[in-house]
Every structure is written in C-alpha cells, then in structure tokens.
Amino acid sequence: MQQPVDNSPSPVPGAASRRTFLRGAGLVGAGAAAAGVLGAGAHPALAAETTAAGNGNVDPESPRFTIAVIPDTQYLFDGDRGDPAPLTASLRYIVDQRAAQNIVFAAHLGDVVENAAAAELDAAGKVFDIFDKRKMPYSVLAGNHDINSRTDDQRGPSAYLDVFPPSRFAPLSTFGGATPDGYNTYHLVRAAGQEWLIFALDWRASAGTITWAKQVLAAHPRTPAILTTHEVASADAAGKATLSAYGQSLWNNLINDSDQIFLTLNGHYWPPGRTVLTNAAGHDVHVHVTDYQDRYYGGSAMIRLYHFDLARNTIDVETFSPWILGKVAERRNPLEREEIELTGPVDRFSLAIDFPARFAGFAPVPAPDPRPVKELLVKGTIGYWRFDQSATDGATVPDGYQVNDLSGNGNHLTRVTLAGSDATALRWSAEHHPAQPTRASLRFNGAKKPARGAYLRTVDTAPINDLTLTGGYTIEAFVKLPEDVRASDHAWMSVVSRFGAGRDGGKTGGDPSEPLATLSLSDGMALQWAVFPTNQNDISSNWGHEMRTGEWFHVAVVNDGQHTTLYVDGAPLLRNPSTPAVGLATSGESWFFGAYHYDRLVEQGFYGWLGDVRIVDHALPVARFMNATA
Template sequence: MRRSPTRRGFLQGAGLVGAGLVGAGATAGVLLPPATLAWRRLGDGGDDYRPDPASPRFTLAVIPDTQYLFDGDRGDPEPLAATLRWIVAHQAERNIVLTAHLGDIVENGAAAELAEAGRIFEILDRHGTPYSVLAGNHDIDASRTDQRGPSAYLEVFGPHRLRRLPTYGGGTPDGYNTYHVFRAAGRDWLLLALDWRPSDAGLDWARSVLAAHPTSPAILTTHDLADADHSGATWLSEHGQRLWDRLIHDSDQIFLTLNGHFWPPGRLVRPNAAGRDVHVHITNYQDRYYGGGGMLRLYSFDLARGTIDVETFSPWILGQRPEWRTGPARREVELTDPGNRFSLAVDFAERFAGFAPVARRPARVPAAVLVDGTVAYWRFDQGWADGSAVPEGFRIDDLSGRGNHLTRVTLPGSGPAALRWSTGHHDDQPGHGSLYFDGGQQPARGGYLRTVDGAPLHAATFEDGYTVEAFVKLPADVRTAGHGGMSVLSRFGTGRDAGKTGPDPAEPTATLGFTAGMGLKWVVFPVNLNGLVSNWGHEVRPDEWFHVAVVNDGRHTTLYVDGARLLRNPSAVATGLAGSDEPWLVGAQHRDRIVQQGFYGWIGDIRIADRPLPVERFLLA
C-alpha cells in the first residue's frame, strides 16, 4: 500500500466505500450489484486439492492487496470469497499448485478484520487447497521488523494454521516468515513468503531454506520490493534494494519475485550474481474499482513451451451476469493491457543450470539402436575437431553392417569447408556429433555424401514398409538465404529412370527435404503408382534441433517430428519405393539427374529400416 490518505481519499471520493456499505463484517446486500447476490448462492464447488505433479504445466495463483475489502465497518469480503471459490473450482483444470497472497490482507490490522479474512480463507482450508500469506504494513505494526512479537495477524494466519496445508515447509521462530514446497513438472519448487520487514535473522533463515533445498527453483513473495509508474518504468524500492543486496542477488535459485504495496503493476528483469535473469513483478489493484474486486493473477508455467503466461481478472465480476455489470465492472472483468496480460519466455533448463543442471543424455553405442530391420545407420561422431573439414573422398561407415557406406563429394566451385564436422547434436541423439553442410543453389554449391558403388541399399524397394529417420538443425538465417527445396536425404535417379511416366518424371525417386518456406516434405514415386505421393509437414523452427521420421506400413506413409504425428499424410495407398539401382545422397537435392543444390544446416544420425517402426522405437526414444 502506497500512500494511505490519498488511497482512502480516492475511494471515498469515488463513492466506492462508505460507513454504511458494510456493517460488522456482513455484506449489506441491498447496496450491492444484484449479480453479487447470485454469486453468493454458489457453494465452494470444485474438488479437493489433487494437483498433477508430473505435468509440465502448472499454475501459481497470486492475490495482491485486499485491504479495502476488510476495513473496519466498511468493505466487502465477497470479492475475495469469489476469488477463492474460483481457485477451488478450477484447481484441477488449471493444475493450480499454490495460491500466494502478497500482504495487506486487511486495512487496519484489527482483530475483527483479520478474523473475517480468516473466515474467508476457510474456503481453501475446507478443500486442503494450499496457500501462503505474509504480513503487509497494514496487517501488523509496520514500524517494527519481524521481531515485533505477538499480533492479531499471527493469531489468525500464523504457522498453527499454515502447517495443516500440504505445501507448508516451515517458518521462522517469530512466525512471520514461512516457506512452502510444491511438486510440479516432476520437481520440487520453493516459495518464500517474507514479512513486510524481515530482520537480518529472517534473511539468514531464508538463505538457510535455500541451502536446505539446493536444487529447487525459488519464488520470493513479499509486500514491498519494487515500485513502478504509469510510464511503464519499474525500479526497486528502498527496502527492495535491501532484499536484493542481502538475499536475491547472490541466490541463483530465486528466479521470480512478486510483491504488492505499490501500483500500478510493473515488471523488470535484473541479472543476479551468476548473470542469470531474475523477473521482478509488482501486482496490486487496490486503487481500482471496488478496491480491486478481488483481482486474481495467474502465472501459468509451461515447461514444455519454455513459457510463463500471465493473466489477470476478477472472478467476482466474472461471476456476475453480464447484463447486470456496471460500466466500472465491465472494464475490470479482465485486464488485457501489456502490464497485466503477457508471456515470459524462459529457458528453464538454462536458467536453473547453475544449481540444478539437467543431466544430458549420454551417447549410446551403435549396437543399442540397431533395431531389427536396420539396413543403414550413419552417425558423425568420429572424433574429428569441431569445425574441421571432412576430407574429400572420406568414408563414413554404415554401422548397420550392411555395407551402405558414405563418401564425401564436393560440388564444383566449393572448397573443403563446405562440409565440416560438428559437435552439435540433438539432446536425444544417440551419436553426439553431426555434419555441417554449407551449401546452396544458383549456382549449386556445397559438399554432400553419397553411398558407395555397389551398396545394397541401391536396389532396395521396401515393399513391406520402411522407416527413415534423421536429426536436423537449420541455421537461423535459412529463410533469408534462399535455401528452399533443399534435401536432407534423396535417392539418385528420376521417376523416368524408374519407369514412371506420370507427372513430374524428372523428380527424384525419393526426397526428404524442405519447401521454400522450410516446411518438411517427403516426396516419392511408390512401386505401385505411376506418379508422386507427397507427405507435407509444418514449417520447422530454425536454430533448433529436431528429429524427423517417415514411416510406411506397406500401404500408407506417415510423417513425424519429435515423435509427434503430423497432419498432411496422404490416404493414397503407397507401397514401397521405386528406384533405378543408384546411390542415395545425404545433403544434396537433384532434378533430372543434375545435383542442383547442397544442404544448408546440420544433419545428425540417420537410420533406415526395412519395416515400420513404432514411435517408441525411434532413435530419440
């Protein structure tokens, strides 16, 4: 809470609070919007707390200053009650793991106010829904640190209440600082709930909690840490600077801080001592209609996407019938400005690497991935120096033992550096190495690989089905450099050479490559058809490794990326692969028997099997 007289004056001047609105903690229904009465008739709803601890998606619910809802003989607890009921009703759907209140629960720190707020929090208690609370300056004697001794706040919200909750971890002896542990996305997370003014001993305790949970990411909540203005500028408050200097800066586990007290909402990012980002957020709505209307902010974590999505809305107003909402209420149903609805891109593995590094999957020996039916397996982890050129004519052995070895070929006008060894690889790739192809077109340039003369793969038709897999990474500038149409893997010889007289007989008999927009494609002449059959995939993201697999069961062909089945797979019966008993090419696209383009990017392990493989047998499994 920022400046009491002006805040109080703001609400009184707007006619939003008054001595006659609420008496003795009970709602004066005749003065409330009709929709509020309808909402009150709803029960708690929802199920008991049972989060999904393994899901990569989970939600932290955040409630800032509710003080004007509990203000002597004025206020209205119903907006907070509506918010807590919403949390209970949606905790399974949204995988809400914890609710954090940011302090200034009440206005005057009075026993009656706190008792009424405590009664409202019983909505969560009844369902075992965990929450954290902390004291703001209006909840206690703000002139003292957490060593202030007993208070009405502690009588209602002290450790005796919180220890019944499934996430409660412990607190300081004074009872004003607590920590909470929740399980989400397969790991333990910490939330520190610090007093309005933690003492030096309180900060020592916070550091000891972090040390006792050395691999747990931590969120710090407190009432006063950062301030902001309406221009969008955000900065640390005087007390926030103390917390930064004494705790946050050197505690790499703390990646997010949340506070109320000030308004408007704001956010900033500061590097800690390890050089990693700490997101510092203010959220507070007491200056708005109906004292904030029990505004709720949700932090929805999605570790699969590397994103935290933030949204802000009032369940109390949301629960009103739309036709009964007043003008102020309509504006506050949901806040969609950039300060209240936004997404944070977070590379969680990198951000937590300093204290909880993710163990990288070790390389696997070739024998471990030679599934039944493997007819070719090439990998590029031969131990050459990163960035060194693959020698002209160098042979890369086929590890399947079938003799389908590869040798380097260089297009005219290109030098040794057109094909280089690389240590880059997909995290789930068996071989920890790849080849970097620096190719292009107009004119054709680059280096590529081809199967050796007499390789058994040349004659294979795969009429019982096949699986083709490769790991690929495209450079960041691939779309601006004119590389559309390039191929990861192709079969030399045209449809005409294979006896096909349908459309496009000059096309290769088989190509795994890309469209002009970097969408994946698998285009082949099947044995049983006279023309081409094509599988199309989405445009892939550059500068990221991915795994592509093509699976044919003898009748139909399906394209996969990172184990996910893609959409545009043809229903046409396509049996086998037509060919003209000629080589396979890695990193080259040809048409009408002329190599027109070298690949641009990285190619890792490639495996070909003469049968359809299930996803759980793919190289990345």
C-alpha cells in the first residue's frame, strides 16, 4: 500500500500554521474546464441558473436526487487571511437549487478552518447559518485542522464543538443522533422512496464510536449507508485511490463487515481520486477522495454534486465552483475561467450501480406476488393465456397440447410443430418478467432457412378468429430475447400474428401477401406492429426501438378505435402513425403465438421466451397493463 504524503499539517489549537496560503505547484490542474466555456454535455448544475428555485421543497419519492459534498475549506478561514465569500456562494447555491436538483442533503468533509481557532470557527459557523435558516439538511465533521489532531473523539470540549454541536443539527428533519462526545452524528434521508443513512465521523473515531456506528446500522438493517469522514484514502497522480493507514483501520473495523456501507467520501488528501473495493460480502464499496484546497483561491469552495438516478442505476458526479459560476463571465479572471468546472476522470464521472442487486444482501426487493386470474380479467377481456401448466422447468410441451383461454371465451391454443422440428422446439420455462402475473413462460426454439420450431394457434372454433375489433383493442405480452438472437438470424420473427395474407382479408394495397396482423422483430430486433386495418387498403405500421437481449420486457399494442400506440414497459414509443387505423381485417382464421407467416406459409418459429398474453376489446390505460403491479 502506498504511504500517502500528507500535504495537510496538523495544528495544535493556538499554534499558527507554517503553511503559505497557496503553494505554487498545482494552481491549475489538467482537469480544469477550458477557458470558462461550458461544453456540450455539461452536468445539470452548470446548466441551471443560480437564482432561487422555488421554496426549496424536494421530492422524496422521485428516483432522482442529489447529495452535495463540500470538501476542505480551511484556507478560506485562516487567521486574518482567507475569504468566506466562496463558501457563502456554495451554500447559497445549494439552497437555491435544492428543489430544481432535488438536493436532499449536504455533507462537509472536514477541515472547515485552518488553525482550529475559535474566531475562524465562529466565522465559518456564521456562513452555515444559510443552511440553518432554510432548514437545509446537512452535516459537518471535524478534520485535523478543526481540533487538536493528536486526539480522537474523546478529546472533550473544543472551539469546534462550540460551533458545530449535535444541537445545531437536531432541528433538521434528517438528524438521527450523535455519540455522547458530540463529534459523530448520523442522518436519515428520505429519497427515491426509501431511507438512506449518512454517517459524519470524526477525524479519529474511537473504539466506542465504531461500536456506536455498528449499533446504528443494526437499528436500520435495511438502510443503505454512506460514510463521510475526513480521512479514508489518498490518491496518486493518476487518480487511483488507496486506503491510508487510518482508512485501513476503518475498513477492518467497520466498513468491510458492514455491507450497508456502499460509498465512502473523504477529503484531507489531494489530488482527488477514487477506487472500488470488495467487502466481506463480496460487494463493491466505492471509495472517493475529494479535496481541492491546493487549487486556485483555496479551492474556490468547490462542491461535488452526486446525482443519484435509481431509474438508470447510475450516480452522475460533477465538480464545480458556484462562486466562480455566479460571476459575470466577462469579469472572470484567467484562473477563474480555468477553474469554474473540473472535468477530469476523478472530478466528473458516472458510476454504474445496480442498486437492487447491491442492496439485496440487506434489503432485498421482494418480487410481486403472483396474481390470481380474476385480477387480470378486466372488462372486455377477449383472451388471457398463462403458461404455468407444468412444474418442471425445461419439460417439453406435448404436440397438440391445449393451453386454455382463461377469459372463459373459448379462445384456446394448441401446439403445432413445424416439419423437421422435434419436441424440444417448445418447452415450459420457469423464467418470467419480475412484474408478470405468473412465474412461468414458454421457451420457443424456432429458426428459419429452413423453417423450424413450434408455435401455438387458436382453435378453429375460437371466437377471436372472426373479430375485427373496430372499437379498439389492447394486445399485451411479456417477452425475452436470447443473447445470440441477432447473430443467429431471426429477423422478422413474430411474437403474435393473425393468420391469413392481406388478400385473404380483401386487401390489395402494399404487399397483399403480408400477414393480416403481426407483432414482429426486425433484423435489428426493433419492434414492429404491422396490420391491415379495416379502413385502409394498405398496411399500417408502428415502429419501436431495437430491444436489448437477455432481459424481459412488456410490450403493448393499444388502439383507441382510431389510432394505435406501441408501448414498451409502459412507455409510449415514437413512431406511431397519425393516419387513422380502425380495427383489424380478418379472414376468419387462427391467431398464432410464436410464428411468422408470409403468403400463407409459416417461414419461421419464434426464438425466445413468451410470458402471459392478454387481448382486450378496447384501449387500456397504462395503469391497467399486466405489468402494472401497484
């Protein structure tokens, strides 16, 4: 392990620092933004105005939220030197942008001041009145420059504790509690519909504090946790972080065995950096070093914004100075123009975190319970088919087997096997979409050139064969594509289709040999709903995007009697025609599940998984789709 070089001398209260205000080296780093121009793709904060954004209310249920991080500000409060204006600008920015960017919490990483002097701490404390007056949830912790660095959190009273005692944070809605010594706090944040725990630990946590932290975790056993403290890791010039000696002890005694801790944030060392460590549970712990005091104007009160996006399983991170950002562009000096935003790989980056998977060890997301048939039989249900008739995963579906229509309308399905195919072309499967009403599906192993596979068709007496559905319709299915579906050539295979060529339904426009209706996947696996409507002589097509392989999706085709919209996972897609498309032409023949036909010949069987399928005689709202579990 690399022994870090501590560029941050530790004061004894009352002693003057021997350090100069700014070191000559490193005033402008390679990661600085060029010439003060914000390029395309700037992160959200830099695209936002610095004026107040409403009343500061946040949305605790939104899947997107932000945590603001404030690293070492010590040079801004250094005896008769320094300037509180940059930190003032940063705190004002955070409260002003609280609603616009859903900033749920702000965390200072320690070394608030330079010499642990009462006057310095009082001056810094007055700046934090900005947060107090606006009830902005935040934490502050002691760095080695804020207290006697030769002591741990059992040091007793200090000027730091006079300004930042637990009682300062207690009025905030997020305050959870503190150690008896007052130097360590924890905070509970409601964001993305769940609780998050944030520790603010002292420069040197005592053994009692480690025990306390474990007790806090045990009291909130399903809550993911972020640990903030002044020192955990340092980084090399390339931004690769390694644990410091003290950080290693924190790892050994707290972090490694506490699976809830998925992110640690510390200052103290520069340059900034990051790494990913693996804890005792085999899960990732992201370790980030954030300190910019070596840069222009003591770091210009740079802040980090951690934009959590649980919808994308991503954290987007940006680093910038609100103080410089708030200045008139033409009046920024050359160094300010270079420092307004840092865009190097350790300053602006995105973390891909599968949050449900990462938190599954202590907060597993329960799968929705299977739903009974009656819950799916909405008014107007024409047909509803489930594929949970076998308890044996991988067992073959017998030739001629009948899958009953659970709507009670008699639209039953039977297995048909293409010539040259064997029984394994259609098998029962335990795979399923997480939101699917059942816990089963069918595995189709079809192909083309030559055509092979097996499919299901409605029986000859099925009423659905004759329906034109001129009042509208909703067709839904759960689908999963194999990883090799593109490489093994399954272009234009059908999920659901209606037998009969266009000419069989009296259509002569377009290509009358095309199916009367088909929900297919192109050579690039883009969804297409192509039909001959009753009011057109040609084909009407809805197009979707190319689908990812190896994961389940829900597809819905919804016609309101005039227009058709294609949905994936409840989201409407783009390429839906505006020309009215009324109903579906019919030749009175069967519907197929898992087969594409052209000119009345089945050209290939489906390749992939098919879960529950439902057809309704009118347009359903998204909230009534089969994948809507709430």
